[in-house]
Amino acid sequence: xxxxxxxxxxxxxxxxxxxxxxxxxxxxxxxxxxxxxxxxxxxxxxxxxxxxxxxxxxxxxxxxxxxxxxxxxxxxxxxxxxxxxxxxxxxxxxxxxxxxxxxxxxxxxxxxxxxxxxxxxxxxxxxxxxxxxxxxxxxxxxxxxxxxxxxxxxxxxxxxxxxxxxxxxxxxxxxxxxxxxxxxxxxxxxxxxxxxxxxxxxxxxxxxxxxxxxxxxxxxxxxxxxxxxxxxxxxxxxxxxxxxxxxxxxxxxxxxxxxxxxxxxxxxxxxxxxxxxxxxxxxxxxxxxxxxxxxxxxxxxxxxxxxxxxxxxxxxxxxxxxxxxxxxxxxxxxxxxxxxxxxxxxxxxxxxxxxxxxxxxxxxxxxxxxxxxxxxxxxxxxxxxxxxxxxxxxxxxxxxxxxxxxxxxxxxxxxxxxxxxxxxxxxxxxxxxxxxxxxxxxxxxxxxxxxxxxxxxxxxxxxxxxxxxxxxxxxx
Amino acid sequence: xxxxxxxxxxxxxxxxxxxxxxxxxxxxxxxxxxxxxxxxxxxxxxxxxxxxxxxxxxxxxxxxxxxxxxxxxxxxxxxxxxxxxxxxxxxxxxxxxxxxxxxxxxxxxxxxxxxxxxxxxxxxxxxxxxxxxxxxxxxxxxxxxxxxxxxxxxxxxxxxxxxxxxxxxxxxxxxxxxxxxxxxxxxxxxxxxxxxxxxxxxxxxxxxxxxxxxxxxxxxxxxxxxxxxxxxxxxxxxxxxxxxxxxxxxxxxxxxxxxxxxxxxxxxxxxxxxxxxxxxxxxxxxxxxxxxxxxxxxxxxxxxxxxxxxxxxxxxxxxxxxxxxxxxxxxxxxxxxxxxxxxxxxxxxxxxxxxxxxxxxxxxxxxxxxxxxxxxxxxxxxx
Numbered sequence: 010x011x012x013x014x015x016x017x018x019x020x021x022x023x024x025x026x027x028x029x030x031x032x033x034x035x036x037x038x039x040x041x042x043x044x045x046x047x048x049x050x051x052x053x054x055x056x057x058x059x060x061x062x063x064x065x066x067x068x069x070x071x072x073x074x075x076x077x078x079x080x081x082x083x084x085x086x087x088x089x090x091x092x093x094x095x096x097x098x099x100x101x102x103x104x105x106x107x108x109x110x111x112x113x114x115x116x117x118x119x120x121x122x123x124x125x126x127x128x129x130x131x132x133x134x135x136x137x138x139x140x141x142x143x144x145x146x147x148x149x150x151x152x153x154x155x156x157x158x159x160x161x162x163x164x165x166x167x168x169x170x171x172x173x174x175x176x177x178x179x180x181x182x183x184x185x186x187x188x189x190x191x192x193x194x195x196x197x198x199x200x201x202x203x204x205x206x207x208x209x210x211x212x213x214x215x216x217x218x219x220x221x222x223x224x225x226x227x228x229x230x231x232x233x234x235x236x237x238x239x240x241x242x243x244x245x246x247x248x249x250x251x252x253x254x255x256x257x258x259x260x261x262x263x264x265x266x267x268x269x270x271x272x273x274x275x276x277x278x279x280x281x282x283x284x285x286x287x288x289x290x291x292x293x294x295x296x297x298x299x300x301x302x303x304x305x306x307x308x309x310x311x312x313x314x315x316x317x318x319x320x321x322x323x324x325x326x327x328x329x330x331x332x333x334x335x336x337x338x339x340x341x342x343x344x345x346x347x348x349x350x351x352x353x354x355x356x357x358x359x360x361x362x363x364x365x366x367x368x369x370x371x372x373x374x375x376x377x378x379x380x381x382x383x384x385x386x387x388x389x390x391x392x393x394x395x396x397x398x399x400x401x402x403x404x405x406x407x408x409x410x411x412x413x414x415x416x417x418x419x420x421x422x423x424x425x426x427x428x429x430x431x432x433x434x435x436x437x438x439x440x441x442x443x444x445x446x447x448x449x450x451x452x453x454x455x456x457x458x459x460x461x462x463x464x465x466x467x468x469x470x471x472x473x474x475x476x477x478x479x480x481x482x483x484x485x
Numbered sequence: 486x487x488x489x490x491x492x493x494x495x496x497x498x499x500x501x502x503x504x505x506x507x508x509x510x511x512x513x514x515x516x517x518x519x520x521x522x523x524x525x526x527x528x529x530x531x532x533x534x535x536x537x538x539x540x541x542x543x544x545x546x547x548x549x550x551x552x553x554x555x556x557x558x559x560x561x562x563x564x565x566x567x568x569x570x571x572x573x574x575x576x577x578x579x580x581x582x583x584x585x586x587x588x589x590x591x592x593x594x595x596x597x598x599x600x601x602x603x604x605x606x607x608x609x610x611x612x613x614x615x616x617x618x619x620x621x622x623x624x625x626x627x628x629x630x631x632x633x634x635x636x637x638x639x640x641x642x643x644x645x646x647x648x649x650x651x652x653x654x655x656x657x658x659x660x661x662x663x664x665x666x667x668x669x670x671x672x673x674x675x676x677x678x679x680x681x682x683x684x685x686x687x688x689x690x691x692x693x694x695x696x697x698x699x700x701x702x703x704x705x706x707x708x709x710x711x712x713x714x715x716x717x718x719x720x721x722x723x724x725x726x727x728x729x730x731x732x733x734x735x736x737x738x739x740x741x742x743x744x745x746x747x748x749x750x751x752x753x754x755x756x757x758x759x760x761x762x763x764x765x766x767x768x769x770x771x772x773x774x775x776x777x778x779x780x781x782x783x784x785x786x787x788x789x790x791x792x793x794x795x796x797x798x799x800x801x802x803x804x805x806x807x808x809x810x811x812x813x814x815x816x817x818x819x820x821x822x823x824x825x826x827x828x829x830x831x832x833x834x835x836x837x838x839x840x841x842x843x844x845x846x847x848x849x850x851x852x853x854x855x856x857x858x859x860x861x862x863x864x865x866x867x868x
Contacts, residue, residue: 121766121768122684123680123684123767123768124680124766124767124768124793125680125683125684146684146686147684167629168629168633170627174627178600178604179627181604181633181636182600182604191843195843197841197843197844197847198841199844201766201818201819202766202818203764203765203766203793203818203819203820204596204597204601204764204790204793204794205590205592205596205601205603205640205764206590206640206820207764207819207820207821207822207837207838207840208820208837208838208840208844208848208866208868209637209640209641209644209645209848209851209866210590210603210636210637210639210640210641211637211844211847211848212636213603213633213635213636213637213639214632214633214634214636214637216633216636217629217632217633218632218633222632234683234684234685234686235686236686236688237686257538257539258538260538260539260540261537261538261560261657262657263561263657263658263659263660264657264713265656265657301688301716302716302719302720302723304715304716304719305712305713305715305716305719308713308715308716309713309716312713360625360626360627360628361625362536362539362541362624362625363536363538363539364536364538364539389627392625392626392627393539393625393626393627394625394626394627427623427624427625428623428625429623429625429628429630430630431628431629431630432625432627432628432629433627433629434629435629436629436630436631440630444630444631447623447630447631448620448630448631449619449620451617451618451619452619452620452621452631453631455613455617455619455634455854455855456621456631456632456634458854458855459632459634459637459851459854460632461850461854462847462850462851462853462854463847463850474631474632475631
């Protein structure tokens with residue numbers, strides 16, 4: 010993985026730039042000592058690291074605008090950073106870049122139950138948005154597994170999903186408006202506590218633009234009334250193929266579960282060894298959750314179980330209590346941790362048409378054997394969003410490169426069967442160089458042209474999303 | 486021009502020397518009146534992929550909406566966003582197409598629960614103003630690969646490119662539906678009741694209101710519940726214990742007809758006057774309708790989306806935009822579209838909401854990139 014050569018002119022002016030930034034921001038909001046900027050050298054994609062020029066932690070939109078005006082005037086690249094939980098390297102800095110952290114933008118600005126929205130500063134964590142409204146019976150639906158730590162700013166940048174988006178949609182379906190600072194420091198309001206756009210859907214364009222079109226400082230989010238209850242059923246099968254067909258039949262039946270999660274044998278075994286959730290030792294395991302009142306839950310679960318039985322499950326466990334529900338979810342929720350205990354891993358995020366599930370899983374198994382690296386699969390089966398976890402040893406020379414090559418092969422496979430490179434994590438630097446597998450040069454060019462409109466100097470997160478050779482002429 | 490292949494469509498755009506008026510079925514003639522040769526997508530027709538088990542459908546842009554709905558219905562599925570049929574309201578004829586639905590981001594009452602056309606469009610293929618054939622998104626439900634130009638194309642009214650194919654997420658037709666109706670509420674009472682219902686855990690799929698003039702008698706406030714039979718019965722019962730005590734219950738086909746009426750704003754069909762469409766914060770609806778009624782006595786109102794969508798039938802006249810208006814301490818935020826007007830007004834008034842400075846700059850910039858010659862529905866959106 011390559012990053013652009015940092016601009017020596019900017020690095021040589023670091024002291025002056027830091028002084029300028031300090032003049033714009035409150036005390037302690039500019040981090041520039043080497044030992045301190047180290048904390049910002051990577052995000053959750055830890056394989057790649059680079060300390061930034063410096064880090065700023067503004068507290069409001071005006072301060073962000075002031076930083077952007079300065080960086081624009083001095084032509085300094087800016088890397089916006091939510092909570093740094095990106096698995097795609099979305100907030101990986103370069104040595105000549107100012108990291109704009111949103112950690113201090115964490116306030117709640119307005120809650121409105123009558124109109125069912127909340128307005129927050131964008132650095133607020135995902136879970137604490139729900140935290141601000143749950144006592145009153147509401148919640149914010151998108152639930153990425155990092156929701157305890159991840160920020161709304163990052164959720165908007167990556168258009169994050171989560172386990173429950175089968176029913177509630179992803180960030181873009183729950184975002185109503187933003188306050189955004191443009192690359193030149195101008196502030197724009199897009200959308201608000203009403204539905205749909207009056208002109209072009211700029212909100213839809215900004216969501217998922219990976220911090221390349223502007224810095225979102227405030228967000229208006231749709232909140233929903235909490236369902237009366239929720240309960241899962243766990244179903245085990247002795248083949249991935251059969252589990253895949255069961256998922257398809259459930260979806261076709263018209264029942265809309267809030268989540269359909271899938272784990273394969275390597276992940277089942279790893280989680281059993283880690284947390285002992287009591288999962289059966291089978292080839293494929295489904296966790297299907299439904300919501301509603303007690304009677305509604307029973308009704309939906311009985312229909313799901315009836316469909317599941319037609320496919321001869323080796324195990325079928327319906328939760329009848331809060332404790333049993335927690336036990337069923339325990340393994341799934343610790344799956345990544347369990348895999349991390351075995352070795353380093355890289356988590357992929359390709360999405361495929363649900364109907365291609367069996368074929369893709371078989372092919373991943375073959376590729377895994379070819380490369381000699383183990384792959385576990387744990388993913389959102391209802392929407393085809395795969396999360397293959399490739400195990401490798403970061404300390405073993407050549408293993409990371411082998412892992413990257415296997416990952417690229419798997420993602421190309423996802424595209425070949427009609428899917429895409431990334432379903433919810435974003436492109437970042439991780440999948441940047443694979444964009445050509447999904448998009449033609451013209452398809453990419455029109456996206457670059459969109460960035461030209463918002464950020465003509467290509468200062469915002471410039472080395473991400475698109476292959477470097479494609480953007481070279483634009484990044485000066 | 487009615488090209489029959491994507492390549493012919495691209496060639497037609499490359500060869501064009503003046504403004505093109507982009508049309509699907511021509512049933513949604515909304516926007517500034519513009520001139521130019523008609524470029525129709527009606528020749529690009531046919532469903533190219535339908536996987537009921539993956540809830541996915543891919544169709545060429547000119548495919549008749551009715552054909553898609555019939556195909557889905559055979560598998561017990563539908564377009565969940567419930568696109569409205571504009572023909573009755575606008576007095577147009579023709580065959581609505583799926584490309585038109587996406588280009589105009591057309592939704593219906595269920596938008597409040599599940600989202601708009603833009604939320605169900607998974608991918609697009611289109612030809613931009615230079616004649617380049619482009620694609621974005623795909624046919625999977627979760628896709629964050631690159632910028633989301635799918636959202637940008639949805640609701641762009643043919644100004645950025647001409648869509649040749651769209652991929653959609655579809656959904657199951659629920660087992661049953663039912664509607665609760667209250668009679669005689671004023672707009673404030675109606676919006677308060679609808680807000681309370683939408684803030685309950687009972688998963689409301691429709692929340693509308695017809696004022697007395699629109700319903701032809703007493704006003705009607707409606708709440709719809711859909712789902713498995715037992716679940717619908719349960720939620721109806723719970724609502725009638727509280728928020729909807731004393732409301733009338735209508736089920737099955739009778740219920741469905743009520744929502745088709747709301748979706749298509751049937752009460753305004755065949756009545757003269759301008760029709761304005763407002764997207765606002767629901768709690769602003771009473772102040773908004775009150776102001777319109779003072780400005781234009783005799784106005785009739787149909788509300789949807791819990792009050793967040795206001796349809797107003799008014800005597801022809803000047804623009805009725807609430808953004809210039811401060812009601813008490815609150816500025817009404819949202820946007821207004823003059824959906825139906827006489828030709829003279831369509832030439833003189835702003836049809837779409839005028840954009841604030843930076844949004845206008847971005848929009849102009851995008852037009853320049855997607856259509857540098859400015860030949861695709863130029864000025865349709867007022868820019």
